[in-house]
Amino acid sequence: MDANQLLMLLQLTDSAFPTGGFVHSLGLESFVQYFGNKQVKKADDKRLNDALISILENSASFNLPLIKSAYITASRLVQLHRRPSIDNTNVRSCKDMVIGLEQTNIDKESIQVNLIKTYDLTDELVHMDKLCEAMSTSHTVRRASSRQGKAFREVSLMLYPDMDLAILSALKDLPHCHYPVIYGAVFAGLGQDLDTTLTSFMFGITRSLITTLVKLDVVGTLEGQRIQLNLQNAIPDIVERNKCKVLTHACLRFPLVDILQNLQDTFFTKLFYS
Amino acid sequence: MFRERNPTTGEGYIEVQAVQGGDEAEGKNRELTFNKANVVSRRHTYPFHFHVPEYANSGHCKWIYSMSYGGGLVGGDTISATVKVGPGCAALVSTQESTKVYHCNYSGETTQTTSYDIGDGSLLCVLPDATVCYKDANFNQTQVVQMRPSSNLVLLDWMLSGRLALDEFWAFKRYKNSIEVYVSDELIIKDCTDLADTPQLTVSQGMRHFHVYGTLFVLGPGLHFLAEHLLGIYARKKNYNDAHDQDLIVSISPTQYTVNGDLISGCYLRFLASDMKNAAKVIQEITSPLIEILGGDPFERKL
Numbered sequence: 417m418d419a420n421q422l423l424m425l426l427q428l429t430d431s432a433f434p435t436g437g438f439v440h441s442l443g444l445e446s447f448v449q450y451f452g453n454k455q456v457k458k459a460d461d462k463r464l465n466d467a468l469i470s471i472l473e474n475s476a477s478f479n480l481p482l483i484k485s486a487y488i489t490a491s492r493l494v495q496l497h498r499r500p501s502i503d504n505t506n507v508r509s510c511k512d513m514v515i516g517l518e519q520t521n522i523d524k525e526s527i528q529v530n531l532i533k534t535y536d537l538t539d540e541l542v543h544m545d546k547l548c549e550a551m552s553t554s555h556t557v558r559r560a561s562s563r564q565g566k567a568f569r570e571v572s573l574m575l576y577p578d579m580d581l582a583i584l585s586a587l588k589d590l591p592h593c594h595y596p597v598i599y600g601a602v603f604a605g606l607g608q609d610l611d612t613t614l615t616s617f618m619f620g621i622t623r624s625l626i627t628t629l630v631k632l633d634v635v636g637t638l639e640g641q642r643i644q645l646n647l648q649n650a651i652p653d654i655v656e657r658n659k660c661k662v663l664t665h666a667c668l669r670f671p672l673v674d675i676l677q678n679l680q681d682t683f684f685t686k687l688f689y690s
Numbered sequence: 691m692f693r694e695r696n697p698t699t700g701e702g703y704i705e706v707q708a709v710q711g712g713d714e715a716e717g718k719n720r721e722l723t724f725n726k727a728n729v730v731s732r733r734h735t736y737p738f739h740f741h742v743p744e745y746a747n748s749g750h751c752k753w754i755y756s757m758s759y760g761g762g763l764v765g766g767d768t769i770s771a772t773v774k775v776g777p778g779c780a781a782l783v784s785t786q787e788s789t790k791v792y793h794c795n796y797s798g799e800t801t802q803t804t805s806y807d808i809g810d811g812s813l814l815c816v817l818p819d820a821t822v823c824y825k826d827a828n829f830n831q832t833q834v835v836q837m838r839p840s841s842n843l844v845l846l847d848w849m850l851s852g853r854l855a856l857d858e859f860w861a862f863k864r865y866k867n868s869i870e871v872y873v874s875d876e877l878i879i880k881d882c883t884d885l886a887d888t889p890q891l892t893v894s895q896g897m898r899h900f901h902v903y904g905t906l907f908v909l910g911p912g913l914h915f916l917a918e919h920l921l922g923i924y925a926r927k928k929n930y931n932d933a934h935d936q937d938l939i940v941s942i943s944p945t946q947y948t949v950n951g952d953l954i955s956g957c958y959l960r961f962l963a964s965d966m967k968n969a970a971k972v973i974q975e976i977t978s979p980l981i982e983i984l985g986g987d988p989f990e991r992k993l
Contacts, residue, residue, distance in 0.1 A: 473890065
């Protein structure tokens with residue numbers, strides 16, 4: 417990885433990157449509230465560790481197949497549109513992109529073929545987004561995914577206007593903007609490799625979990641980093657097990673934390689949105 | 691001596707249609723009035739069986755029991771069943787007892803696929819007993835529902851951790867469950883669960899002390915009363931210092947989908963209970979508002 421790509425990756429995965437991740441606890445706040453802060457704090461590491469691993473496993477088994485599929489489709493879009501250089505500023509949808517392409521000096525037959533393929537690939541991304549909506553049966557998960565996806569899309573569009581044109585227009589066409597679909601497409605558009613994309617996503621989940629634990633005063637910052645290191649050691653295995661799965665195999669592995677996450681709206685007080 | 695049978699492929703098809711010129715049942719709910727229904731087609735192959743008792747209930751709802759000979763699904767069994775409910779009628783699909791899934795030590799997996807088709811203005815309630823996956827079972831279950839914007843669906847799917855008397859606690863190899871709901875051929879719900887040990891965590895560790903896990907879908911214009919009833923109980927905001935029930939967790943989501951301009955609403959409920967006694971509280975909340983429509987309680991004397 418060259419220095420520019422590394423720096424871009426560091427920025428994308430930094431907690432300062434404004435995707436709103438800091439308001440989502442991934443069910444950990446519910447877990448702490450349900451079983452009691454004192455109980456969890458009692459150095460009952462096994463109980464807390466099981467909850468953290470459950471969240472990591474669920475995040476991977478549900479999100480990674482979607483991210484991978486979006487990444488592959490978006491990569492094909494990038495390959496299709498390496499050539500033309502169009503002014504991106506007025507691109508709002510696929511239709512705008514068609515107009516942009518027609519204004520370039522490429523032969524019309526090749527444009528036609530490329531456009532048909534572009535529509536097909538854009539449709540694939542739309543289909544993934546709709547599938548993600550259908551699979552997000554819990555309203556808390558659906559809300560968090562859509563909000564984070566929209567924020568990630570807006571920031572990416574603003575920061576990387578020279579990202580591949582086809583990706584930019586496809587992102588604008590997504591009806592629900594689910595986070596894994598946007599994440600996979602943006603990382604493909606920015607030229608990050610697939611393994612980096614999947615691992616960095618899991619790193620983001622881990623980072624959010626530790627931030628949540630510190631904010632909820634379950635652990636201190638130093639202890640938080642120790643837990644993060646332990647969780648990070650599990651990530652390569654989790655990614656390896658889930659990256660070969662196809663889109664339709666996205667699933668839930670450990671229901672307890674997911675059911676608890678769905679209780680978020682019923683708590684009298686809460687720090688996080690989901 | 692008890693001898694297990696060999697794995698088999700069983701199929702079933704049943705179709706329920708409204709009786710022409712039949713009288714309409716009077717219900718509290720205007721949306722839920724049904725014609726008297728008859729079974730117009732029923733076929734099945736061993737070991738699967740559709741049983742339709744004549745006097746199971748009162749009223750117009752047709753009760754259908756899906757069964758499998760041998761007391762459960764032997765490792766490697768493949769079951770494929772279809773239930774079709776015609777327009778304007780109501781049907782209940784239930785079981786006589788829990789669906790047992792035996793070990794898969796000598797076979798790949800046990801598969802059960804059920805398709806439901808619900809006609810215009812009809813109601814289908816799928817309220818089976820819990821599935822029990824025995825030690826080393828490998829169960830792959832798929833349920834696909836095709837409905838229309840005016841159709842109504844209550845689909846319960848729940849499972850027990852194993853044979854409690856033998857101290858089995860989530861000891862199966864794998865439990866894969868997929869529920870798909872299509873409205874006018876558009877996929878609106880795809881709920882996939884794949885319970886299996888991972889190198890980092892086993893299913894029993896992840897489930898803590900919970901023995902029962904269940905999922906419920908309520909969808910359709912005639913079932914607002916049931917969705918509101920459940921949302922009223924389980925989506926209620928906690929008061930200050932309210933204690934959390936450590937033996938029963940119930941979470942619920944209101945659901946709303948738009949398909950070709952038609953709005954389909956309902957709710958999605960999941961629960962984890964430490965034992966059947968606690969699970970029965972949720973099951974009763976689900977079934978009690980439906981008893982009048984169903985013409986009886988499918989879980990009577992069972993819970």
